[in-house]
Every structure is written in structure tokens, then in C-alpha cells.
Amino acid sequence: MPTTSEVKHHIYTDRKWIEAGEFNRDKHQLTMEVRETYVGQSFVLLTEDFLLSLQQLCLNFENIVELGAGIGWLGHWLGKYGITLQTSIDNKSWSDFPQNRYLDLVQQMDSLEYVLRHPEVHLYILAWPAEDDLATRIWQSLIPGQHLLYIGEGKNGCTANDTFFDIIKDHEVENESTRIMKQSFLSFDDFHDQPYLYKKG
Numbered sequence: 001m002p003t004t005s006e007v008k009h010h011i012y013t014d015r016k017w018i019e020a021g022e023f024n025r026d027k028h029q030l031t032m033e034v035r036e037t038y039v040g041q042s043f044v045l046l047t048e049d050f051l052l053s054l055q056q057l058c059l060n061f062e063n064i065v066e067l068g069a070g071i072g073w074l075g076h077w078l079g080k081y082g083i084t085l086q087t088s089i090d091n092k093s094w095s096d097f098p099q100n101r102y103l104d105l106v107q108q109m110d111s112l113e114y115v116l117r118h119p120e121v122h123l124y125i126l127a128w129p130a131e132d133d134l135a136t137r138i139w140q141s142l143i144p145g146q147h148l149l150y151i152g153e154g155k156n157g158c159t160a161n162d163t164f165f166d167i168i169k170d171h172e173v174e175n176e177s178t179r180i181m182k183q184s185f186l187s188f189d190d191f192h193d194q195p196y197l198y199k200k201g
């Protein structure tokens with residue numbers, strides 16, 4: 001996996017290049033091509049730095065499950081970096097992803113149903129949930145002590161719904177591990193996603 005500096009060398013990862021007056025047409029074109037190719041697998045831009053930060057963060061958790069996993073790209077790379085998932089869950093209903101594109105690690109099941117059946121899970125990972133009430137219902141179904149690692153855009157963005165952000169705002173976990181995680185995270189140009197760790201009280 002490329003490092004943060006390697007990614008930034010080849011593609012634009014935020015809008016700061018506009019302010020700095022560093023626009024390069026070839027780099028902009030490559031940025032668009034890479035982004036469009038990559039999001040066919042995952043909307044989360046993965047780097048060595050970010051995965052290493054998750055490696056450290058996940059040392060604190062025994063049972064980890066990815067919800068709404070899509071084809072399983074994030075879960076695949078978490079495994080490559082020694083982060084053992086109990087499973088990756090997706091209902092496999094996206095018409096853009098034919099059944100043969102899902103990696104073997106993805107178990108077909110409704111994410112909310114899985115949460116309700118598995119109180120033993122310590123950490124759920126939810127990346128780029130749809131702009132509906134699923135993230136809200138998942139959070140409401142967690143039991144005290146369970147954690148949710150949410151990767152997505154904020155309120156009024158393209159993930160989850162406003163209710164989700166209203167009910168989780170006082171539950172964010174802020175420590176050295178989450179600080180490093182946020183610092184190491186990159187977004188594709190014109191995306192506004194960030195990772196947040198929440199704990200159900």
C-alpha cells in the first residue's frame with residue numbers, strides 16, 4: 001500500500017492545491033482516473049499510514065466486524081495488515097456489484113440483523129453507509145460498551161442521515177490512537193470523509 005506522501009505526489013487529495021495555485025492539468029486528470037477506478041472497490045482512500053494507525057487502534061479490540069462491507073476491499077486490506085475481522089457483512093443488494101465481484105470474506109446478511117444477533121462484538125466498522133437511516137438504526141441497536149468506527153462524510157454530506165450525527169455527537173472517543181488515525185487519513189479530491197471512533201454509553 002502506498003504511503004501518504006507517495007499518494008500526494010501523484011494525485012490531489014483535497015482542495016488546498018487550488019489555494020496554493022499548484023494546479024497541474026496532468027495530475028488533475030490522473031486524480032480523476034484513479035478516483036473513479038478506486039471507488040469501484042471502495043470509497044475509502046487507503047494508505048500505508050492509515051492502515052498502520054488502524055492496526056494500532058484495533059489492538060484494543062478482540063471481536064471486530066465490518067458492516068456494509070461492499071465487495072470487501074477494506075476488510076481485505078485490514079487483514080493484510082494483521083487486523084483480524086470476525087467477519088465482513090453486506091446484504092449484497094447493490095446492482096453495481098454482481099455476485100462474482102464480492103470477495104469470499106463477505107458474508108451475505110443484513111447489517112442491522114447481524115448487530116442485533118451479536119452482542120459479543122467489541123468494534124463495528126461502518127464505512128460510507130448509504131444516505132438513509134441504516135447508520136442511525138445500527139447505532140441505536142448497539143449495547144453499552146460497544147464501539148463504532150465510522151468512516152464517512154459529516155452532517156449534510158453524502159453518508160448516513162442527519163439524525164445519526166445528532167445522536168452520536170457526544171460519544172466520540174478522543175485519544176492518542178484516534179488522533180493518529182485522523183492525521184493519517186486522506187480523502188480523494190472533492191470527497192469529505194473522515195474516520196471517527198464512537199463508544200455507546
